[in-house]
Amino acid sequence: xxxxxxxxxxxxxxxxxxxxxxxxxxxxxxxxxxxxxxxxxxxxxxxxxxxxxxxxxxxxxxxxxxxxxx
Numbered sequence: 483x484x485x486x487x488x489x490x491x492x493x494x495x496x497x498x499x500x501x502x503x504x505x506x507x508x509x510x511x512x513x514x515x516x517x518x519x520x521x522x523x524x525x526x527x528x529x530x531x532x533x534x535x536x537x538x539x540x541x542x543x544x545x546x547x548x549x550x551x552x
Contacts, residue, residue: 484509
């Protein structure tokens with residue numbers, strides 16, 4: 483899965499910069515899809531934590547959505 487974005491805004495906070503982006507394109511390999519949606523277990527995503535630290539996803543909890551009836 484690849485996500486292409488463009489920079490929408492940057493905000494400096496003390497010694498850090500927060501970058502906000504707008505997604506303009508998404509490409510998904512059919513092998514990671516479960517129907518029309520990506521399966522997180524097939525994706526095996528990594529999270530960048532900072533420094534030289536990365537994280538893998540832990541157990542995935544599933545809960546039914548509570549839909550708003552407005």
